[in-house]
Each structure stands twice: as structure tokens, then as C-alpha cells.
Amino acid sequence: MNIRAKIYGGLEPVEEPLLKAKKRKGAQPDSLESVAVPREIRRVTNDRGEDRHRLTGERARITYNGRDRVVELINLSGGGAMIAGSLRPMLWDRIDLHLGNHGTVECAVRWVREGRIGLEFAHETRLDWPSDQVAIVLRTIIERTFPHIEFPEKAETPPVDDEVADEHRVAQRHPLIWKGTLHHNYQSDPVRIRNISATGAMIETTATVQVGSEPLLELTDAVAISATVEWARGDQVGLRFHSPFDMNLLADSRPAVAIPDWTPPDYLQAGSPQEDRWGRLTLAELHQELEGFLKR
Numbered sequence: 564m565n566i567r568a569k570i571y572g573g574l575e576p577v578e579e580p581l582l583k584a585k586k587r588k589g590a591q592p593d594s595l596e597s598v599a600v601p602r603e604i605r606r607v608t609n610d611r612g613e614d615r616h617r618l619t620g621e622r623a624r625i626t627y628n629g630r631d632r633v634v635e636l637i638n639l640s641g642g643g644a645m646i647a648g649s650l651r652p653m654l655w656d657r658i659d660l661h662l663g664n665h666g667t668v669e670c671a672v673r674w675v676r677e678g679r680i681g682l683e684f685a686h687e688t689r690l691d692w693p694s695d696q697v698a699i700v701l702r703t704i705i706e707r708t709f710p711h712i713e714f715p716e717k718a719e720t721p722p723v724d725d726e727v728a729d730e731h732r733v734a735q736r737h738p739l740i741w742k743g744t745l746h747h748n749y750q751s752d753p754v755r756i757r758n759i760s761a762t763g764a765m766i767e768t769t770a771t772v773q774v775g776s777e778p779l780l781e782l783t784d785a786v787a788i789s790a791t792v793e794w795a796r797g798d799q800v801g802l803r804f805h806s807p808f809d810m811n812l813l814a815d816s817r818p819a820v821a822i823p824d825w826t827p828p829d830y831l832q833a834g835s836p837q838e839d840r841w842g843r844l845t846l847a848e849l850h851q852e853l854e855g856f857l858k859r
Contacts, residue, residue, distance in 0.1 A: 639797030641828030665763035747778035
């Protein structure tokens with residue numbers, strides 16, 4: 564306000580308030596921007612799409628060409644892994660990745676670049692029992708669960724060659740995938756069984772599972788196994804069963820069949836061949852092989 568002009572005149576009077584109105588503080592009902600939300604840490608990257616399974620400083624043991632090596636484990640999720648090491652494998656070479664107790668998974672090399680290697684996990688569930696027991700259970704499951712499939716007559720079963728007689732081939736080449744539900748921390752989450760034995764299992768899940776917790780692994784409405792979480796890496800979790808698991812109970816479950824159009828995670832797609840070279844058997848081929856295997 565101009566005091567001199569008010570007293571002596573000479574200027575057109577201007578209406579001015581003696582006291583200016585105070586600015587309102589706090590949230591205003593007509594403005595969504597009236598309150599600033601403080602950020603404790605400045606965002607320096609766009610991490611919304613970041614892979615939450617990227618690892619730092621992790622090591623893992625692999626078996627390649629019959630020799631054990633220790634490699635850096637960079638990424639682990641979505642049915643695959645990225646490792647770094649001094650080995651130089653060829654595309655589609657087979658590597659066993661050991662993540663912990665009950666945590667061995669067969670992998671195929673998808674790409675090799677600048678010291679890093681992309682591995683794709685075998686699609687089928689690995690059954691760690693003697694091959695004769697596995698063969699009996701697999702045949703029972705196929706005949707009971709997939710009755711619509713036409714199997715060859717038993718008389719047509721070809722002789723078994725030396726390769727079929729390998730102790731682990733039947734267990735590794737079947738195309739079946741078991742899934743289940745993990746009940747833990749007052750919640751239930753779907754899981755994929757990567758491998759299972761009488762003493763434990765390795766499962767894949769997007770849920771956060773605490774090491775040392777004691778979840779319940781449900782395979783069917785009638786088959787549930789109590790376990791302790793021994794380790795967790797990325798989306799892979801190792802379970803130790805509280806009591807021996809009877810493999811014959813798998814015959815009462817209904818597994819899915821591995822399909823060739825599996826979509827690998829982003830870090831396996833870049834520069835990798837997309838064709839399926841696992842050489843899995845069809846259910847009819849597996850049934851025929853099991854017949855020959857059990858007749859030995």
C-alpha cells in the first residue's frame with residue numbers, strides 16, 4: 564500500500580487490503596498437486612521392468628563333460644540361467660547346474676558370448692529314483708492319465724539298444740511336467756516341480772519363500788508333503804522332506820506334457836536359436852521305450 568498517496572492524494576486511489584490473505588497450506592480439495600510426496604532416494608534408473616532375479620556375487624557348481632567347475636551365477640529365473648566362466652561350450656551342449664541340495668537341473672547351452680553363457684532348463688520334471696522304478700510309474704501314469712493316445716502293440720516293441728540301457732536315460736527323456744501348490748506363510752502359490760526324489764525336491768515359484776520355513780507341498784488333493792526350505796535362489800527353491808516320499812504316489816497325480824512353444828526369458832532370447840533340440844520322446848514313443856526297458 565502507498566501511504567503518501569493515501570495522505571496527500573495526487574494519485575488515483577487503488578484499493579488495497581491492509582492485510583493480505585494468507586496462502587492456504589496443506590492438501591486442497593480441488594488440487595491433486597497441493598502436497599508434494601517426498602522421495603527418500605532419488606530415482607536414477609527406470610527399474611519397473613528390472614528382473615528381480617538378477618544375482619550379485621553368487622557362485623554355483625556345474626558339471627560339463629564329466630568335470631565339475633565353479634562359475635558365476637548372474638541370473639536365474641523363468642526356466643533358465645545366465646552364468647559366466649572360463650568354459651567354452653558349443654550350442655546345445657548339456658550342462659548340469661547344481662544350485663544346492665536336491666537342486667540339480669539339466670540345462671542346454673542356448674548362447675555363448677563374451678564369457679557369458681545362457682542356459683535353458685530341461686522342461687520335464689526330473690525323477691531321481693532308480694530307472695526301473697521310474698519306468699513302472701511312468702507307464703502307469705501314461706496308461707491311466709492319457710488313455711486317448713494310441714500306443715503301439717506290445718509285439719511291435721523294438722529291441723533295446725545299449726543307449727537305452729543307460730541307467731538315467733528313461734528318467735531324463737520323458738516329456739512330463741508335475742505341478743503343485745505350496746502352502747506357506749498363510750498363503751498358497753502354484754509351483755512347478757523341477758526335480759523330486761524320496762528326500763526332497765526343487766521347485767520353481769514366483770512367490771517369496773523364506774529359508775528355514777516349513778511349507779506344505781501339495782501334489783494332489785490326496786498327496787501333500789511337509790518340508791523345510793533349505794535354500795532359495797532366484798525363483799528356484801530347494802525343499803527337504805520331513806519323511807521319505809513314496810514315488811508310487813506320483814501315479815495318482817496328473818502331470819502335464821511339455822510343449823515345444825515354451826517362451827524363454829529375455830536374457831535367453833537374444834542371439835539364441837529358437838528351435839527345440841531337446842529330443843524329448845512323445846508319449847507313444849516313451850510308452851514303447853518303457854515296454855522294451857521293462858522287458859530287459
